[in-house]
Amino acid sequence: MVGITGYGVYLPRLRLARAAIVDAHVWADPGLRSKAKGERTMCNWDEDSVTMGVEAARRLPHFDVPIGEQPSRALYFASTTAPFADRQNAAIVSTALSFPEDLATVDIGASQRAGTSALIQALAAVRGGTFEDAIVIASDKRRTRAASAGELAFGDGAAALRVGCDGVIATLRSVHTASVDFIDHFRGSAEEFDYGWEERWIRDEGLAKIVPPAVAKALAKAGTTAADVAHFIMPSTIARAVDGIAKTIGVPGKAVRDNLGEQCGETGVAHPLVMLAHALENHVRVGDIIVVVGFGQGCDVIVLEAMPALADHPKNGGVNAALANRQAETNYQKFLAFNDLIALEKGMRAERDDYKTALTVTYRRRDMLLGLVGGRCTKCGTLQFPRADVCVNPQCRATHTQEPHGFRDASAKVLTWSADYLTYTADPPSHYGMITFDEGGRFMTDFTDVNVGDVEVGMAVHLVFRIKSIDHQRGFVRYFWKAVPARIAHA
Amino acid sequence: MARGIKDKVAILGMGCSKFGERWESGAEELIVEAFSEAIGDAGIDVSEIDAAWFSTHYEEINVGKGGLPLSITLRLPNIAVTRVENFCASGSEAFRGAVYAVASGACDIALAVGVEKLKDTGYGGLPGGLGGTLTPQWSANGSAPGNFAQLASAYRAKHRVNRDDLKRAIAHVSVKSHANGAKNPKAHLRKAITEADALNAPMIAEPLGLFDCCGVSDGAAAAIVTTPEIARRLGKHNIVSVKALQLSLSNGSESGHNGWDGSYFHTARIAAAKAYKEAGIDRPRDQVSMFECHDCFSITELVTMEDLQLSPEGGAIKDVMDGFYDADGQIPCQIDGGLKCFGHPIGASGIRMLYEMYLQLQGRAGNRQLASPSIGMTHNLGGSPMSNVAAVCIVGALD
Numbered sequence: 096m097v098g099i100t101g102y103g104v105y106l107p108r109l110r111l112a113r114a115a116i117v118d119a120h121v122w123a124d125p126g127l128r129s130k131a132k133g134e135r136t137m138c139n140w141d142e143d144s145v146t147m148g149v150e151a152a153r154r155l156p157h158f159d160v161p162i163g164e165q166p167s168r169a170l171y172f173a174s175t176t177a178p179f180a181d182r183q184n185a186a187i188v189s190t191a192l193s194f195p196e197d198l199a200t201v202d203i204g205a206s207q208r209a210g211t212s213a214l215i216q217a218l219a220a221v222r223g224g225t226f227e228d229a230i231v232i233a234s235d236k237r238r239t240r241a242a243s244a245g246e247l248a249f250g251d252g253a254a255a256l257r258v259g260c261d262g263v264i265a266t267l268r269s270v271h272t273a274s275v276d277f278i279d280h281f282r283g284s285a286e287e288f289d290y291g292w293e294e295r296w297i298r299d300e301g302l303a304k305i306v307p308p309a310v311a312k313a314l315a316k317a318g319t320t321a322a323d324v325a326h327f328i329m330p331s332t333i334a335r336a337v338d339g340i341a342k343t344i345g346v347p348g349k350a351v352r353d354n355l356g357e358q359c360g361e362t363g364v365a366h367p368l369v370m371l372a373h374a375l376e377n378h379v380r381v382g383d384i385i386v387v388v389g390f391g392q393g394c395d396v397i398v399l400e401a402m403p404a405l406a407d408h409p410k411n412g413g414v415n416a417a418l419a420n421r422q423a424e425t426n427y428q429k430f431l432a433f434n435d436l437i438a439l440e441k442g443m444r445a446e447r448d449d450y451k452t453a454l455t456v457t458y459r460r461r462d463m464l465l466g467l468v469g470g471r472c473t474k475c476g477t478l479q480f481p482r483a484d485v486c487v488n489p490q491c492r493a494t495h496t497q498e499p500h501g502f503r504d505a506s507a508k509v510l511t512w513s514a515d516y517l518t519y520t521a522d523p524p525s526h527y528g529m530i531t532f533d534e535g536g537r538f539m540t541d542f543t544d545v546n547v548g549d550v551e552v553g554m555a556v557h558l559v560f561r562i563k564s565i566d567h568q569r570g571f572v573r574y575f576w577k578a579v580p581a582r583i584a585h586a
Numbered sequence: 587m588a589r590g591i592k593d594k595v596a597i598l599g600m601g602c603s604k605f606g607e608r609w610e611s612g613a614e615e616l617i618v619e620a621f622s623e624a625i626g627d628a629g630i631d632v633s634e635i636d637a638a639w640f641s642t643h644y645e646e647i648n649v650g651k652g653g654l655p656l657s658i659t660l661r662l663p664n665i666a667v668t669r670v671e672n673f674c675a676s677g678s679e680a681f682r683g684a685v686y687a688v689a690s691g692a693c694d695i696a697l698a699v700g701v702e703k704l705k706d707t708g709y710g711g712l713p714g715g716l717g718g719t720l721t722p723q724w725s726a727n728g729s730a731p732g733n734f735a736q737l738a739s740a741y742r743a744k745h746r747v748n749r750d751d752l753k754r755a756i757a758h759v760s761v762k763s764h765a766n767g768a769k770n771p772k773a774h775l776r777k778a779i780t781e782a783d784a785l786n787a788p789m790i791a792e793p794l795g796l797f798d799c800c801g802v803s804d805g806a807a808a809a810i811v812t813t814p815e816i817a818r819r820l821g822k823h824n825i826v827s828v829k830a831l832q833l834s835l836s837n838g839s840e841s842g843h844n845g846w847d848g849s850y851f852h853t854a855r856i857a858a859a860k861a862y863k864e865a866g867i868d869r870p871r872d873q874v875s876m877f878e879c880h881d882c883f884s885i886t887e888l889v890t891m892e893d894l895q896l897s898p899e900g901g902a903i904k905d906v907m908d909g910f911y912d913a914d915g916q917i918p919c920q921i922d923g924g925l926k927c928f929g930h931p932i933g934a935s936g937i938r939m940l941y942e943m944y945l946q947l948q949g950r951a952g953n954r955q956l957a958s959p960s961i962g963m964t965h966n967l968g969g970s971p972m973s974n975v976a977a978v979c980i981v982g983a984l985d
Contacts, residue, residue: 442709443707443708443709444709444711444714447714447727448727450722452723453719453720455719456719456720456723457723460720460723463724464723464724477843479842479843480842481724483838487838487839487842487843488839488843489837489839489843489845510740510847510848511736511737511739511740511848511971511972512736512739513728513731513732513733513735513736513738513739513791513792513794514791514792515728515729515731515732515735515790515791515792516788516789516790516791517711517729517731517732517790517791518714518727518728518729518732519714519727520727524789524791524792525727525728525729525732527726527727527728527732528726528736528739529736529841529848529972531844532844535844536842536844537841537842537843537844538724538725538841538842539725539726539728539841539972540724540725540726541726541727551739552739552740552742552743553743563723563724563727564722564727573723575723575724
């Protein structure tokens with residue numbers, strides 16, 4: 096039996112009120128007034144689809160416990176907004192997660208159904224026996240023009256699903272894909288923004304004509320009927336389009352699942368998986384038939400059936416927790432600044448980020464920089480970061496005694512801190528300080544997702560994977576780990 | 587145990603440029619200004635200098651690498667010139683090189699010159715940036731004020747001091763230095779300030795406001811050293827000699843090992859203890875007449891009072907508020923204005939501190955002259971609280 100064995104979802108903590116977006120643009124487009132409802136997820140300046148993908152995977156139960164003695168594993172990373180066009184993003188994610196190097200990593204993109212397509216590939220590979228275990232991560236931070244429809248409708252977010260044969264919570268019944276070069280929108284390789292066509296045409300000629308036959312074929316392969324579908328999961332930013340499709344197919348209206356438009360917005364390729372996780376967490380009962388649709392140049396349809404193990408799935412890494420970890424943001428200007436949508440005066444101090452990254456160093460210390468792996472002295476037991484040839488314990492100083500030790504999930508507290516208005520950061524003041532790990536080890540690091548007044552000595556912190564800095568001149572993104580208050584982290 | 591250098595080396599002459607925003611001058615002009623005063627004070631010819639040590643920190647701006655900029659600027663007679671760099675303690679390193687050369691007998695007369703031309707950056711504050719190829723990829727992208735401000739968070743937690751009391755004490759540190767700097771014609775910042783000015787200044791890095799941060803200045807300072815015998819032979823009286831010169835460097839334990847609590851300078855304590863021993867001082871609070879602290883930030887000065895054993899542990903706030911370190915207090919500190927107001931041209935600062943101690947010991951400090959100082963101390967610090975270079979130098983009248 097092949098199926099989904101776990102889910103994890105990450106949504107950025109910031110929630111931009113749509114009213115703030117509308118207030119900024121309504122002078123030019125009075126029609127926006129009706130769209131001022133709810134809020135959308137919004138990345139901090141140091142988040143992108145890779146960092147969100149890492150955080151989503153960390154919310155998968157036991158994600159770092161491989162299956163079997165000699166694990167055969169694959170990691171699929173789906174995104175249309177991957178930071179690197181030629182440097183495998185999945186490999187960044189797997190290194191950040193400290194996965195062993197005996198691992199198949201794959202990037203999938205170029206369509207809004209990349210998330211469901213990655214899931215189909217993972218299910219097929221595990222069912223076919225190529226891999227025992229696969230992790231599918233879908234993540235998007237879609238860049239939109241100011242005052243565009245997407246700016247209001249989209250959100251940023253990521254979902255991770257684990258695929259395997261043991262502990263299946265939703266078993267695979269069937270899949271079907273229709274491949275149709277229907278261009279509801281497109282983005283040329285060198286372009287920053289999408290170019291889209293009229294919604295009514297997308298709804299009537301695209302969604303309404305491409306999705307129903309594909310769903311019907313998938314249901315037929317599964318040996319079930321539309322009337323038996325308990326959960327119909329399909330994102331669309333077009334109001335009531337999915338209700339119409341469900342009706343056409345014969346899926347009961349009550350099976351159409353919430354697209355989280357009010358609280359989150361559509362998270363691109365992640366969204367079918369985010370909605371699936373939301374349904375599994377809140378609505379699905381054992382035996383339920385679930386249909387997941389990903390639309391884009393045709394559509395993917397995945398038919399699943401909920402299994403008894405669903406009841407045992409932890410709840411703390413799902414959509415509910417992600418939605419609850421929320422900070423309201425009403426400053427639209429901040430959204431523009433974080434997304435580099437305005438030419439902001441950053442000052443000369445910002446120029447220091449544009450230094451050349453020594454790729455030789457980045458590679459040599461990849462477990463340290465991406466995986467937060469330090470050292471443990473085998474002579475005195477002292478934990479230390481970074482790992483070094485000579486033990487940092489002044490009473491030890493042993494040479495060549497250290498073995499790798501991961502700090503990513505260790506408990507830590509703030510020893511010293513400041514909120515610095517001089518150092519350049521996209522989100523001043525720059526909070527940073529020394530954190531000490533309860534079991535030993537310390538280092539000075541940036542804090543993120545904090546507000547003035549949040550940080551104090553002794554405060555418990557967790558570590559999160561974020562953008563350290565960006566070399567805009569060469570287009571290189573540097574990643575590292577930052578501290579967030581434990582009270583707002585739920586990793 | 588090494589015998590140390592107490593009284594083996596005498597200061598023959600010193601010089602210091604005017605510090606400040608020297609828009610009209612490059613590093614070369616500043617070097618000439620300081621050196622001309624020093625060699626005039628020493629009363630020797632440039633041909634009598636056997637070797638030189640030259641300190642600068644930033645090579646991206648300023649004069650670049652190597653000893654050549656000093657040799658070329660002063661047209662030195664093809665002698666050895668060594669460039670030294672040890673963060674903001676670079677000036678003390680240049681002095682140490684010259685002093686050790688004389689103490690060893692390798693040189694009769696040696697020169698130390700420090701310079702920094704900081705105001706060619708195009709913005710306020712020090713240039714940022716972390717050195718090397720690995721560190722910038724992971725270490726927090728901090729500024730100097732942000733790094734030193736962290737002392738305050740840990741000092742407050744350790745000694746259970748509320749924010750307002752600490753703010754007021756560090757404000758007093760700056761008020762005192764401004765009062766002193768106002769009297770010094772070579773100082774960069776020459777305006778007295780009030781406690782309210784300091785408390786209400788714009789925030790730079792919590793809890794440090796603008797007046798908690800030292801000046802970013804252009805400037806140069808120079809010292810010419812020799813043996814006491816040669817100094818006497820050259821007709822010098824009232825000779826000032828080096829009593830102790832010690833450096834201590836972090837080895838990563840503060841930043842990487844859970845022993846240090848973040849509220850003090852581990853290295854300053856070690857350097858001070860060694861320096862007192864070298865100088866034969868066992869009751870520093872009673873024996874030190876005056877000192878120049880590396881007051882890059884007010885909080886640095888406050889915690890350093892304890893590291894140097896001048897204030898008891900946890901007692902610096904009381905001493906500061908009691909005026910113990912004021913110009914009319916028991917141990918005047920930053921009588922020349924300190925980094926805070928004299929200014930902080932990085933490569934020059936360690937030598938600038940000695941310049942003031944030297945003038946005071948010779949009774950040549952003008953309207954800021956102290957009554958009868960006998961022991962002067964300098965504390966020159968480079969780096970950040972969690973990883974640094976601490977230099978402590980003690981000078982006094984030659985016995």
